[in-house]
Amino acid sequence: xxxxxxxxxxxxxxxxxxxxxxxxxxxxxxxxxxxxxxxxxxxxxxxxxxxxxxxxxxxxxxxxxxxxxxxxxxxxxxxxxxxxxxxxxxxxxxxxxxxxxxxxxxxxxxxxxxxxxxxxxxxxxxxxxxxxxxxxxxxxxxxxxxx
Amino acid sequence: xxxxxxxxxxxxxxxxxxxxxxxxxxxxxxxxxxxxxxxxxxxxxxxxxxxxxxxxxxxxxxxxxxxxxxxxxxxxxxxxxxxxxxxxxxxxxxxxxxxxxxxxxxxxxxxxxxxxxxxxxxxxxxxxxxxxxxxxxxxxxxxxxxxxxxxxxxxxxxxxxxxxxxxxxxxxxxxxxxxxxxxxxxxxxxxxxxxxxxxxxxxxxxxxxxxxxxxxxxxxxxxxxxxxxxxxxxxxxxxxxxxxxxxxxxxxxxxxxxxxxxxxxxxxxxxxxxxxxxxxxxxxxxxxxxxxxxxxxxxxxxxxxxxxxxxxxxxxxxxxxxxxxxxxxxxxxxxxxxxxxxxxx
Numbered sequence: 001x002x003x004x005x006x007x008x009x010x011x012x013x014x015x016x017x018x019x020x021x022x023x024x025x026x027x028x029x030x031x032x033x034x035x036x037x038x039x040x041x042x043x044x045x046x047x048x049x050x051x052x053x054x055x056x057x058x059x060x061x062x063x064x065x066x067x068x069x070x071x072x073x074x075x076x077x078x079x080x081x082x083x084x085x086x087x088x089x090x091x092x093x094x095x096x097x098x099x100x101x102x103x104x105x106x107x108x109x110x111x112x113x114x115x116x117x118x119x120x121x122x123x124x125x126x127x128x129x130x131x132x133x134x135x136x137x138x139x140x141x142x143x144x145x146x147x
Numbered sequence: 148x149x150x151x152x153x154x155x156x157x158x159x160x161x162x163x164x165x166x167x168x169x170x171x172x173x174x175x176x177x178x179x180x181x182x183x184x185x186x187x188x189x190x191x192x193x194x195x196x197x198x199x200x201x202x203x204x205x206x207x208x209x210x211x212x213x214x215x216x217x218x219x220x221x222x223x224x225x226x227x228x229x230x231x232x233x234x235x236x237x238x239x240x241x242x243x244x245x246x247x248x249x250x251x252x253x254x255x256x257x258x259x260x261x262x263x264x265x266x267x268x269x270x271x272x273x274x275x276x277x278x279x280x281x282x283x284x285x286x287x288x289x290x291x292x293x294x295x296x297x298x299x300x301x302x303x304x305x306x307x308x309x310x311x312x313x314x315x316x317x318x319x320x321x322x323x324x325x326x327x328x329x330x331x332x333x334x335x336x337x338x339x340x341x342x343x344x345x346x347x348x349x350x351x352x353x354x355x356x357x358x359x360x361x362x363x364x365x366x367x368x369x370x371x372x373x374x375x376x377x378x379x380x381x382x383x384x385x386x387x388x389x390x391x392x393x394x395x396x397x398x399x400x401x402x403x404x405x406x407x408x409x410x411x412x413x414x415x416x417x418x419x420x421x422x423x424x425x426x427x428x429x430x431x432x433x434x435x436x437x438x439x440x441x442x443x444x445x446x447x448x449x450x451x452x453x454x455x456x457x458x459x460x461x462x463x464x465x466x467x468x469x470x471x472x473x474x475x476x477x478x479x480x481x482x483x484x485x486x487x488x489x490x491x492x
Contacts, residue, residue, distance in 0.1 A: 014291035021298065097286045100279060120286060120326040121319075122294035 005031035009065035028133030038072025082111035331458040350377035402429035428483040
């Protein structure tokens with residue numbers, strides 16, 4: 001039982017729909033789980049709470065998340081992921097509207113592998129998502145220890 | 148006769164007795180006189196001693212009078228000093244009172260200033276929060292408008308006619324434009340927030356760089372550009388670069404329709420300032436609108452004629468004013484325009 005391809009942690013339904021559609025359109029993957037707040041994301045990854053019983057070793061191949069999330073924010077989620085032995089190997093990409101320097105710094109300090117600004121137009125979003133997907137799921141080599 | 152001899156013998160005895168007594172008296176008297184002389188001497192000595200004592204007493208009296216006079220002088224001086232000290236003390240108390248009043252005034256002023264600083268800081272924080280909010284939250288719906296319009300176009304292509312497509316395009320273009328407006332407004336407000344860090348600026352090479360960059364971005368190589376030997380300026384290099392970029396971009400933009408576009412960047416020395424000028428031979432403007440030029444989102448031309456949101460000149464004005472300078476422009480319809488800005492020397 002392997003993990004999903006992409007865990008998308010995104011508060012906005014419209015942004016999530018656009019990004020999932022982009023991943024599908026660009027033929028990157030359709031195996032995307034969309035979670036809408038930071039706490040649920042942690043529950044899923046750690047196999048706790050709502051997802052008690054799910055084995056954390058079956059982790060996603062890629063996590064894409066926004067900064068601003070309800071309950072637990074993006075930076076905190078990344079910190080938790082990157083301080084857990086079983087989970088710190090997962091590539092995490094921050095995809096967020098913010099371009100503020102302090103947000104970028106905070107994110108890298110928490111351990112994200114990459115920080116990408118959400119573009120304004122759908123066409124650009126298609127390109128960005130396609131590049132992220134291509135890079136992290138296809139080009140980038142992950143350890144065999146992750147599914 | 149016997150009795151007479153007896154009587155005479157008795158008288159003689161009496162007389163001898165009396166002589167003896169008298170001798171005794173005389174002796175006593177002599178003793179008395181001696182004692183008397185003795186006493187007299189003693190008294191004379193006493194008198195002498197008393198006279199000496201009286202003399203000493205006089206001398207002492209004179210000395211004491213001298214001392215008394217000296218003491219009186221000291222007491223007088225002391226009184227004067229006391230009066231002076233009381234006056235000095237009064238003056239000191241007055242100064243202390245004045246000082247207390249001034250200090251109280253300064254405290255009031257300080258409190259007022261602190262309150263204002265606190266308010267400004269709060270306003271700055273609110274603005275920062277506002278900017279962040281705008282940047283983050285407004286983009287989401289914009290993205291949705293653009294994205295879902297495209298989805299509509301893609302998934303319902305067969306079911307939407309030409310007019311429908313045109314309408315959808317208007318929607319998407321409006322979303323794009325709003326995104327640009329947001330970016331420009333953010334840029335404008337960021338200029339307001341940043342402090343000005345002043346250093347010496349080599350204006351000649353800065354203008355060279357800006358002109359090359361603008362030419363590259365706008366892709367108009369055929370414009371003739373003349374740059375005078377501009378003197379160094381004193382200001383924030385990043386902000387002044389922004390000013391020049393905006394003015395030079397405008398110059399390029401509004402000369403696009405000219406068959407021989409020309410731009411000149413020069414200067415004039417003024418009193419305590421340098422006047423820089425960016426001149427073009429483009430379409431110019433009517434001087435009666437010169438007040439509106441630097442307003443936010445003010446435009447003098449139709450959108451289809453010249454793109455732009457109308458914030459560029461507002462940014463120029465804000466930056467130059469932050470440096471303590473002024474901006475203004477002169478123009479003639481069809482004959483070009485010159486934009487001036489001053490920087491204190």
